Amino acid sequence: MGVALRFSRKHLGIPYALFLAVFVLFPLVLIVIYAFTDANGVPTFNNFTDFFSRSSNLYVLLISFVLAVLTTAICLLIAYPVAYILARSGAKKRSVYLLLFILPMWINFVLRTAAMKELLFALDGLGVYNVTDWYFVNTVIGMVYDYLPFTILPIYTVLIKIDKNVIEASNDLGANSAQTFLRTTLPLSMPGIVSAITMVLLPTTTSYVISDTLGNSKVTIIGKLIENQFNIGTADSWHTGSAISLILLFFIFGTMLLSGKFTENTNTRGGGLW
Amino acid sequence: MVKKILRSTYLWLILIFLYAPVVLLVVYSFNASTEIGSWSKEWNFSLYKMLFTDSKILNAIKNTVLLALSSAAISTILGTVGAIGMFYSKPRTFRIFNTVTQIPIVNAEIVTAISLALVCSMLLFPRTYGSLLLAHVVLTFPFVVTSVLPKLKQMDPNLYEAGLDLGASPMKALFTVTIPEIMPGIASGFMLAITLSLDDYIITNFTKPSTIDTISTYAYNAYAKNSANTSIPALRALSAIIFAVIIISVVAVNLSANRTVKEREASK
Structure with missing residues (x-):
């Protein structure tokens, strides 16, 4: 063994591993530590029992769940036909339309949400909408508006890859177009649907910008609950906030492991734009 | 044929939903009115002037x-x-x-x-x-x-x-x-x-x-925390500019991509 190590490409993994340890793993360890200790650093389970014993927190869980399921369902119902029509259009038309559907994603997320607020206020002014009272509907509309492009893309990506021969075979074997869709196309596009669901479900429960902007501060989701704990700044609130985050983490990684998301590339959050 | 029209109509309905909020902001960004819903007779660049003199937004x-x-x-x-x-x-x-x-x-x-x-x-x-x-x-x-x-x-x-x-x-x-x-x-x-x-x-x-x-963070504080924020009209102008920049860059990228494809085909 020479004293000077000869450079090899895998050595580049060493500084990278250090970065991951300090800025990805260590912060998560801190959440775990905070979640299981009180303000004096004494180990405790109180952060968890407190969380579940407050009915207002359970209400937040319920609202988040309803909001997430509703938004995801509406997004899928709108997005699937869009992706389906796009996938069956001619190549040139397809690329133009696809671009049109992706383009809004590039506008700043907060400004985009604010634009929806302005539109709803304008509709309110015309007397066809009620911004102040329909705060839950506002939030659902805002979420569908913001996440729709993220639902279209994964479904489209899967649909475009389906072998045309499989569809033809199904037709040749006597299935009508409804049967072909239900028994061939839909099952084959399942991976796209699952990926679309995971893209929408998590932000709808945690990304509180939309519910804050459109919900007239009456819609509190889990993400907002965590943010509140860190803004109150009492001695215990950071520990409570960490406990809620840990519960959330548990769900996130549970779902990810179940859906095998870890093994594939999840590069669609940026929209697969580049 | 009917199917084709139905399909296009559906796509355009969704596109209208996706673009209506932004288009509304763009239209209003050229109106002197600082409140959406109320038209002013004047069409000018006053909101853009507001934007470019607001040092906080510029920062x-x-x-x-x-x-x-x-x-x-x-x-x-x-x-x-x-x-x-x-x-x-x-x-x-x-x-x-x-x-x-x-x-x-x-x-x-x-x-x-x-x-x-x-x-x-x-x-x-x-x-x-x-x-x-x-x-x-x-x-x-x-x-x-x-x-x-x-x-x-x-x-x-x-x-x-x-x-x-x-x-x-x-x-x-x-x-x-x-x-x-x-x-x-x-x-x-x-x-x-x-x-x-x-x-x-x-x-x-x-x-x-x-x-x-x-x-x-600026837009969040203006829109979510305080709806009476006076910089909201200027943010409308900013949204319009961002939208324009996006469209221009997308068109530019596509044109240059088309050109390289054509050049490649020509050199064959």
């Missing part, structure tokens, strides 16, 4: 762009180094690297945000531009890695070996063979990092010092 724009460029540059270097390092490690090590890299992607942004805020308070590290920059690197580097890895997989492994056989040092072979070969992945990772950084609100909010605002 927020500058911060957003600088932060996006600098964090994307750091992320690109880090992500490329990481992707190469992990790709040439043992399969088991690769899997561990890959899983940990995916954590910030699959994790909720709020959890990443508070975990970084905890690090800041734990290390008694005040929230500065540095902590904000670092947080954006954590937000974006995994996307660089996932852009670069496929290019490494596609690369012919013999090229690098040939470089070594021809007398290049491993370092030199890396820079003259591997890096140029995976450059498309690095470039798309960089662009992706910029777009993610530009868009971020939650992580920014938890790691920035109170003196720094980005477009996201």
Whole structure:
């Protein structure tokens, strides 16, 4: 063994591993530590029992769940036909339309949400909408508006890859177009649907910008609950906030492991734009 | 034929839903009225004048762009180094690297945000531009890695070996063979990092010092916290400008892509 190590490409993994340890793993360890200790650093389970014993927190869980399921369902119902029509259009038309559907994603997320607020206020002014009272509907509309492009893309990506021969075979074997869709196309596009669901479900429960902007501060989701704990700044609130985050983490990684998301590339959050 | 019309109608209805809010802002950005819903008879650039004299918004724009460029540059270097390092490690090590890299992607942004805020308070590290920059690197580097890895997989492994056989040092072979070969992945990772950084609100909010605002945090404070904020009309003009910049760059990218395709076809 020479004293000077000869450079090899895998050595580049060493500084990278250090970065991951300090800025990805260590912060998560801190959440775990905070979640299981009180303000004096004494180990405790109180952060968890407190969380579940407050009915207002359970209400937040319920609202988040309803909001997430509703938004995801509406997004899928709108997005699937869009992706389906796009996938069956001619190549040139397809690329133009696809671009049109992706383009809004590039506008700043907060400004985009604010634009929806302005539109709803304008509709309110015309007397066809009620911004102040329909705060839950506002939030659902805002979420569908913001996440729709993220639902279209994964479904489209899967649909475009389906072998045309499989569809033809199904037709040749006597299935009508409804049967072909239900028994061939839909099952084959399942991976796209699952990926679309995971893209929408998590932000709808945690990304509180939309519910804050459109919900007239009456819609509190889990993400907002965590943010509140860190803004109150009492001695215990950071520990409570960490406990809620840990519960959330548990769900996130549970779902990810179940859906095998870890093994594939999840590069669609940026929209697969580049 | 009827089917075709129905399909197009459906697509256009959804497109109207997606574009109506932004188009409304663009239209109103040229009206002297500061309130949406009430028209003023005057059509002028008064909101744009408001925007370009509002030093807070101008600062927020500058911060957003600088932060996006600098964090994307750091992320690109880090992500490329990481992707190469992990790709040439043992399969088991690769899997561990890959899983940990995916954590910030699959994790909720709020959890990443508070975990970084905890690090800041734990290390008694005040929230500065540095902590904000670092947080954006954590937000974006995994996307660089996932852009670069496929290019490494596609690369012919013999090229690098040939470089070594021809007398290049491993370092030199890396820079003259591997890096140029995976450059498309690095470039798309960089662009992706910029777009993610530009868009971020939650992580920014938890790691920035109170003196720094980005477009996201500024707009959030204006719209979500205080609907009577006087800078909202100026933000309309900003949204219109951002929309215009996006359209222009998309058209430019497509035109240049078309041209390269045509040139390639012509040179055949």
